Amino acid sequence: MAASTTTVRRIKLGSQGLEVSVQGLGCMGMSAFYGPPKSDTDMIALIHHAVGSGVTFLDTSDIYGPHTNETLLGKALKGGVRQKVELATKFGISFADGKREVRGDPAYVRAACEASLKRLDIDCIDLYYQHRIDTRVPIEVTIGELKKLVEEGKIKYIGLSEASASTIRRAHAVHPITAVQLEWSLWSRDVEAEIVPTELGIGIVAYSPLGRGFFSVGSKLVENISKDDFRQYLPRFRPENLAHNTKLFDRVNEIAQRKGCTTSQLALAWVHHQGDDICPIPGTTKIENFNQNIGALSVKLTPEEMAELESIASADNVKGGRYDGSMSTWENSDTPPLSSWKPA
Structure with missing residues (x-):
């Protein structure tokens, strides 16, 4: 489905005044983690195509590259594009001296922000x-x-x-939180128990809404990913879990065929149907895949179809965790009480 045939409406993300396109564009895979970096020229063309199609909410981070994705976005925003987009970036993961570290101390927060502003220009x-x-x-x-x-x-x-519900509430008491970004898809539904119901007027941005590409092509994804694609290390893509999870894909695919849409469009539509303040940010490096993702906005699901999808994709029907054990601090994390803080 061509992007030009679908109107991308706008939504209020959270209650603080931010308005974004109802679907965003995750830019990580253009530069990092999902195989080798892609051509700047091609990626800038894709970003411009997205903005021209009405997808104006762009998502990056200083760790993508590291740093190169922000530099790419900086180039793409030249020539008046900046005024048309809502730009999100992130801080908190440091790769100093080859060591991965999560940091939230004030000096680091400020230095990271200044560096991102410079790279994004x-x-x-x-x-x-x-x-x-x-x-x-x-x-x-x-x-x-x-x-x-x-x-x-x-x-x-x-x-x-990836903050816990209690962390979100504590943060919101200091300054209003506009959005919480979390992994939410047909095979990542753990957030529905506590975090999604945190009603503070906070918008939700769903990353990896296509299960890191799994709901686009199923097990073929693993057959075709490169040796430097970090998805090969994620538990759900390992051989002992993949065969089981592929059955889930096949059942979702059957419903998609019945609906006359692709499996990825159905998976994205399911996320969109979760509420009016939820914005999925599927990533891609191909214009044709972007256009297909936009087509998800035209897929309407009945309550019965939603229930059928959710029965197929219940938490106990998915094998393997979102991350491996070495990334234990990366999921719905808590922080110590303020009384414990001793500034350096």
């Missing part, structure tokens, strides 16, 4: 997320520094990613 970030939660630093301390950056005009809105 902009004066202000629309939505600035803490990408992962530093479990050593009280969330009040991190948000306190972000609040200063808002007051200084360097960021407009604050977001959190």
Whole structure:
């Protein structure tokens, strides 16, 4: 389905004033983690195509590359494009001296923001997320520094990613949180128990709504990914789990064929049907896949179809965790109490 045939409506993300396209564009795979970096020329053309199609909510992070994805976005925003988009980036994952570390201390927050502004070549970030939660630093301390950056005009809105419900509430008490980014798809539904119902007027941005590409092509994804694609290390793509999870894909695919849409469109439509303040940000590096993703906005699901999909994709029907054990701090994390904080 061509992008031009579908109107991309706009929604209010959270209650602080941010308005975005109802579907965003995740830019990570253009530069990192899903195989080798793609051509800047091709990716800029894709970004411009997205913006021209009405998808104006662009998502990046300083760790994508690291740093190269923000530089790419900076190039793509030249020539008046910046005024047309809502730009989100993130801080919090450091790869200093080859060691991965999650940081939320005030000095790091400020330095990361300044560096992102420079790479993006902009004066202000629309939505600035803490990408992962530093479990050593009280969330009040991190948000306190972000609040200063808002007051200084360097960021407009604050977001959190992979924070627990209690962390979100504590953060929101310091400064309103506009959006929470979390992994939400037909095979990642753990957030529905506690985090999604956190009713504070906070919008939800769903990353990996296509199950990191699984709901596009099923097990063929694993057959075709390159040796430097980090998905090969994720539990759900390992051989002992993949055969089981492929059965889930096959059943979703049957429903998609019945509906006259693709499996990826159906999976995306399911996320869209979760509510009016939810914005999925599927990533892609191909214009034809982008156009197909936009087609999900035209797929309407009945309550019966939603129930059927959810019975197929219940939590106990998926084998393997979202991350392996080495990334234990990357999922719905808590922080210590403010009383424990001793500034350096």
